[in-house]
Amino acid sequence: MRDNTVPVDAPGRLRGIGVDEFRLQGGFWGGLQAVNTAATLQHCLEWMEGLGWIANFDRVAQGATDGERPGWQFSDSEVYKLMEALAWEHGRTGSDWADEAFVALTERVAAAQDDDGYLNTCYGHAGQPDRYTDLSSGHELYCTGHLLQAAVARLRTAGEDKLVEVARRAADEVCRTFGADGRNGICGHPEIEVGLAELGRALGEPRYTEQARLFIERRGRGTLKPVTLLDASYFQDDVPVREADAWRGHAVRALYLAAGAVDVAVDTNDDDLLHAVERQWAHSVERRTYLTGGMGSRHQDEGFGEDWELPPDRAYCETCAGIASNMVSWRLYMATGEVKYADLMERTFYNVIAASPAEDGKAFFYANPLHQRSAAADVRPDEVNPRAEGGVRAPWFDVSCCPTNLARTLASWQAYAASVEGNQVSLLQYANGDMRIALDDGEELALRISTGYPQTGSIRIEVLEITGEQVELRLRIPHWAEGSSLVIASAAYSVEPGWATVRGPLEVGTVLELNLPVEPRFTWPDERIDAVRGCVAVERGPLVLCVESTDLPEPQTIETLRIDASQPPLAEGDGAIVQAASALAAPANSGSLPYRSTPASRERSAVTTGIRLIPYHRWAQRSSAAMRVFLPAV
Amino acid sequence: MRDNTVPVDAPGRLRGIGVDEFRLQGGFWGGLQAVNTAATLQHCLEWMEGLGWIANFDRVAQGATDGERPGWQFSDSEVYKLMEALAWEHGRTGSDWADEAFVALTERVAAAQDDDGYLNTCYGHAGQPDRYTDLSSGHELYCTGHLLQAAVARLRTAGEDKLVEVARRAADEVCRTFGADGRNGICGHPEIEVGLAELGRALGEPRYTEQARLFIERRGRGTLKPVTLLDASYFQDDVPVREADAWRGHAVRALYLAAGAVDVAVDTNDDDLLHAVERQWAHSVERRTYLTGGMGSRHQDEGFGEDWELPPDRAYCETCAGIASNMVSWRLYMATGEVKYADLMERTFYNVIAASPAEDGKAFFYANPLHQRSAAADVRPDEVNPRAEGGVRAPWFDVSCCPTNLARTLASWQAYAASVEGNQVSLLQYANGDMRIALDDGEELALRISTGYPQTGSIRIEVLEITGEQVELRLRIPHWAEGSSLVIASAAYSVEPGWATVRGPLEVGTVLELNLPVEPRFTWPDERIDAVRGCVAVERGPLVLCVESTDLPEPQTIETLRIDASQPPLAEGDGAIVQAASALAAPANSGSLPYRSTPASRERSAVTTGIRLIPYHRWAQRSSAAMRVFLPAV
Known part of the structure; x- marks a missing residue:
């Protein structure tokens, strides 16, 4: 130990x-x-x-x-x-x-x-x-x-x-x-x-x-x-x-x-x-x-x-x-x-x-x-x-x-980023770098991990050094990564969320290429979460995205933005583009209570406007901003 | 003064x-x-x-x-x-x-x-x-x-x-x-x-x-x-x-x-x-x-x-x-x-x-x-x-x-409940009782107000005593009271929200009968109130209503209740009845995050269940209870 x-x-x-x-x-x-x-x-x-x-x-x-x-x-x-x-x-x-x-x-x-x-x-x-x-x-x-x-x-x-x-x-x-x-x-x-x-x-x-x-x-x-x-x-x-x-x-x-x-x-x-x-x-x-x-x-x-x-x-x-x-x-x-x-x-x-x-x-x-x-x-x-x-x-x-x-x-x-059990090494978090791990019986495994993750889903794992025949590599496939694949020596294997275990003999020069799908995707909250009812979020790989006021074209505001959830989000840089539904014109201050006898009605507009989302972790970096992760959807 | x-x-x-x-x-x-x-x-x-x-x-x-x-x-x-x-x-x-x-x-x-x-x-x-x-x-x-x-x-x-x-x-x-x-x-x-x-x-x-x-x-x-x-x-x-x-x-x-x-x-x-x-x-x-x-x-x-x-x-x-x-x-x-x-x-x-x-x-x-x-x-x-x-x-x-x-x-x-301006008396809040008001020039007005308001919308105002010819009575018509009427000597007048002023000479024995509509009604929040998006409330006259867990038939719960907003609320006691949409079966604890790749879909059920609402001010009187005013609607 x-x-x-x-x-x-x-x-x-x-x-x-x-x-x-x-x-x-x-x-x-x-x-x-x-x-x-x-x-x-x-x-x-x-x-x-x-x-x-x-x-x-x-x-x-x-x-x-x-x-x-x-x-x-x-x-x-x-x-x-x-x-x-x-x-x-x-x-x-x-x-x-x-x-x-x-x-x-x-x-x-x-x-x-x-x-x-x-x-x-x-x-x-x-x-x-x-x-x-x-x-x-x-x-x-x-x-x-x-x-x-x-x-x-x-x-x-x-x-x-x-x-x-x-x-x-x-x-x-x-x-x-x-x-x-x-x-x-x-x-x-x-x-x-x-x-x-x-x-x-x-x-x-x-x-x-x-x-x-x-x-x-x-x-x-x-x-x-x-x-x-x-x-x-x-x-x-x-x-x-x-x-x-x-x-x-x-x-x-x-x-x-x-x-x-x-x-x-x-x-x-x-x-x-x-x-x-x-x-x-x-x-x-x-x-x-x-x-x-x-x-x-x-x-x-x-x-x-x-x-x-x-x-x-x-x-x-x-x-x-x-x-x-x-x-x-x-x-x-x-x-x-x-x-x-x-x-x-x-x-x-x-x-x-x-x-x-x-x-x-x-x-x-x-x-x-x-x-x-x-x-x-x-x-x-x-x-x-x-x-x-x-x-x-x-x-x-x-x-x-x-x-x-x-x-x-x-x-x-x-x-x-990794754990060890006997001669099995599990990769838990993917990051660019060199790993050299002492295994339990005195053997060693050295890996080079090359990836632009999470902006890309491609993760290249090269065996630099290895001692012992029985060494296994176990890769975490995130729960959102349906449709992932693992390429070993030009052969592609489909892998499911959970673990992908490479049991075949690893040797110096072995290269594994894991491909996780990091296209933007909609994510819907459980309907028991009252506070975001009627809203959808956008995720991309492990990243939660958000919209910042900095990126909103007039007349859209964080307050009035509604998006058209019938159109899937598109990749853009390390973020995504979603389509705005019709803009809500903010009514003039009426001085009366904000409760009405008829529901507000919002239609999808014929002409849509692309709205840029960025990774949540980068919000308020360019300037102080209004922001939201969950977007009201029509 | x-x-x-x-x-x-x-x-x-x-x-x-x-x-x-x-x-x-x-x-x-x-x-x-x-x-x-x-x-x-x-x-x-x-x-x-x-x-x-x-x-x-x-x-x-x-x-x-x-x-x-x-x-x-x-x-x-x-x-x-x-x-x-x-x-x-x-x-x-x-x-x-x-x-x-x-x-x-x-x-x-x-x-x-x-x-x-x-x-x-x-x-x-x-x-x-x-x-x-x-x-x-x-x-x-x-x-x-x-x-x-x-x-x-x-x-x-x-x-x-x-x-x-x-x-x-x-x-x-x-x-x-x-x-x-x-x-x-x-x-x-x-x-x-x-x-x-x-x-x-x-x-x-x-x-x-x-x-x-x-x-x-x-x-x-x-x-x-x-x-x-x-x-x-x-x-x-x-x-x-x-x-x-x-x-x-x-x-x-x-x-x-x-x-x-x-x-x-x-x-x-x-x-x-x-x-x-x-x-x-x-x-x-x-x-x-x-x-x-x-x-x-x-x-x-x-x-x-x-x-x-x-x-x-x-x-x-x-x-x-x-x-x-x-x-x-x-x-x-x-x-x-x-x-x-x-x-x-x-x-x-x-x-x-x-x-x-x-x-x-x-x-x-x-x-x-x-x-x-x-x-x-x-x-x-x-x-x-x-x-x-x-x-x-x-x-x-x-x-x-x-x-x-x-x-x-x-x-x-x-x-x-009232205010005075010169010889005009304004009734602001309606309550059962006798009013005797000294007017500014030393004259007096005595009224008997008989009403079961707010459970009923009928308010009877009888002039018991009056001195002076020019005394006016001004009645507040609440903003929600569209379709109100005022009956004076068997003649019915339609009155609008705001003020109804009785300028004709008042005399002892004059009876005014104000009728405010206190049928239950749906009330929708402004869509900028994020926390109650997709919900509707029920009001009745001046009363906000609520649903208490005490009144929910199984398998409905405060957490999963959804109502069918296409069916207007019906009067029941001093509250109302609304129709539940299909019940959401609470899934077993999955141990995973409550966010999914597809939106929850809720349909109106063919068979509806009546759900009882009571005045908000009476909640938690019968027993400690879960409660909500804004009801998620389908």
Whole structure:
């Protein structure tokens, strides 16, 4: 078992690949990763230095905690997420800069650790509230969870070092305080569970896994002190994890908790717990998930809505929830090998995670709505954005969880692209680059993947090196890819959505050419989704498309556009063209209620106008714009 | 000019009637008012005694403010709103109990007033934050505004008394502190404006009106200190009142502010300001108002949404926002005489305000959504409800603005039913009862109104007494009442929506019979309201109807119900029957995303099932239920 897989090796049948086993070269994800390397990591570091969030550690080390402390009570976690990103970055590229930045941060973090292992810059020191006095809102264990994840990334890419030791001491302090004989507490924001489980697995330390299990079992029993105006469901303290049927409440909390639960279930052979999360995934994906893969239907509480409550305009679809959703799906895939989990990951990667960063890697979407009624106001590049509105990529936020979460995800993206089981390598996500994978019996497989995916559906896979006769290659055929084909040595095979397994002997020089149909297609919502009744969306390969006001010819507007769904969408660039039905002339302001005694009637016009759609992930890049994914159809 | 009109006499052409000039006798509003009298007033008093909100005044009087203070910082306002209700109740009925309760509360409130007139139980005393140190969130001036409104109610129903003197001293303190030469501050929650304007008008004290004007002019200029995670639009500090085109931000704040602005505009002959509010009304009614008259599209920030953002499920439509909307429409009606304002008031009275109280007057809707996906959990009658969820009538709330707001509105409802201009009496709202109105030249008109409205559309108006030859009667014909008729002395006249004016000489014994068509009718939303595309609602007279899960025959559910809109709705009881189209069999949980490559197709079934609709205001009375107003149609 290799050490540098990300985020974890599950002890099940499948394992992930190391961050250095697949080197992206340009293309969609290679491009995003290069921007992360060149801009985002440094951007996060500068903002957190500028705002004093890193210096909070220095203040603790210096005993200077009496004054005002900048940042929210959870700002430590952003430093840890950046450290995790730097660890992956160094592991992936060997970057000296990333290593040095990581080490420098480690020194400052370590200096703030109390003698007994407790580490938090907001509690427990002079002038601060006491430790663990506000478990519901204090986020102390949440921060510790992110510290542990950062340490796991370091452990897997550089081995034991100072941060790992810091994490071990912090985890020990948590186990002492909250162990079976300790306080019956949990954290309002789950994250400690997945952090402990990952660290326990990486260090082979069952005490940490057991502590994660305890936190998970305690949840859902009214363990947390209520917070004014919040239901217990907000922090998943309403129903025990293994009894719940759906995700609910704050989406990131629900999903971090689920990720930790899968880790614990796998490491303790707890099938009941694993099945509970599988059940929650199925229910929530079917009834509480957007076409983009986005989760979180409400700005209020940043939470899941009820079944079928999926408003496109007020979709919250927090970037972090997309990342957290992929954390869960990745773990469920690793635990079960089921293709549907990798399918959802692809959707979320392209349509939530890739949508967030600006082209320059220095501004980010926090919320990812599917409908923006009016162009958002411009954001200043030097100003903290007070809140998560749609349509605004901002450089930093008052609550700034998304930039560092993106940074750690993009720095390790390639590790989600494949998995290994014995001598079978599964390709899960398609990206341009070279892969060299150590197989379980000491053999190796090196592949070169050449593709313009997702703009084209052609993916060329060449075997560069191979040892062993029994090596198999398994290719994920996305659920939308009806009519795909696989060409091997000039012979074309038709392949169905699911898996295409190449069992014939592979040898150096073998070339597989996978062709996925990426023509634009209409997609219709389930009619129980009230908020988009009568609408259709357009997808192209894994990409959800959208129309931006920027591309609308007069007199069309985002408000009045209706499309003719009898004419299929046509490919255009990396987007599509659909035909507008007759334009609705916006009536003058009548000053009366917008409800009438007769239905509006809209006809398809004889003369149609082509309307351009672009990939959703690129919206609001050219300029601030109004936008919609679901288009009212006649 | 009479003294006891409610809430104010405008110095324009029109004036309201006194609370004792129209005595309701049974019927829709008489019934609600009787429950208010018998239960709600006492209920509010008991809850506020029980929670210690009234005792907060005693603690200030006793100098015992060092300990913990129960209630939010704005809890004083609830006591004042109850006092306003008691004042109207006493003015309307002469109730000794209401008078004694009012006087007893006055003693306790007065004892808490500081020597310089400042009066607030949360600030400015030992162990409390200093006065006016948190104008954005402190609600001190908001509370004072409600104190002034209570005093106006007392002044108009009982004349000068101790509370009026308390109010005068409080208003003087506000003028000294925040006058033109004082601090350039405003309150985060508007209300002081309308309170000062009402008191200024009632006492003939232009200083108060001027102070209200100052507060209004200061607003919208970034005057308030920002609050984390809130935009300036939340408290309408983003755009000056006279420049804004639409209501935005927190709905109750926006509407209380608008009410104060109309009062100031009228009393200072500021047509520009008046037209600004008229413009905001027109825009917001056309694009930001629900079919029920409800306002507030977002739970987050309890606020207005953007144009056309009117989700039925997440509609907030706070009861207090309905009351505040009627405060604005009433003032605009009084300032302009335009019928559309009285039309909207009727809609809001029947479908927001009447929906809130339970039949026993001891539980209340806070939010009034138009779609409830699943039945809410039951509420215990002795428990404070933590938050404003749809589907739950609760006895009291953590933030409990709605019960006392309802109490003061119901105690004075009859005063909104008519207006007087010279010798013309306009009937605005139809209710069973006896009206005796003093006309401007000392003459009198007494009417007996007999009607089962809104269940029937027949309204009989008999002249009981009359002095003077020139008395005119003007009847409001609601905008939906096409095909109405008015029968006078066996002659039937067809009347159009708007006004029907009876100019012929009225004499004792004259009987008018107005017939408004209250057959059920379909109502279609403007197609720019994305959230209810493809749906139709059913109305009956002024009542919006809804379907409750309680009434659905299997296999129909609120989720899958589709109706056949080719068959008009039929009358049934006080509701209607519509025909269901084929039932959608809910597919088994597929665990995949709810988006498909083909549209769902629904046919009208040959065999139809009648589906019962009931008045929206009665929903969740029989039991907790799922519900919807807008019905997907085929």
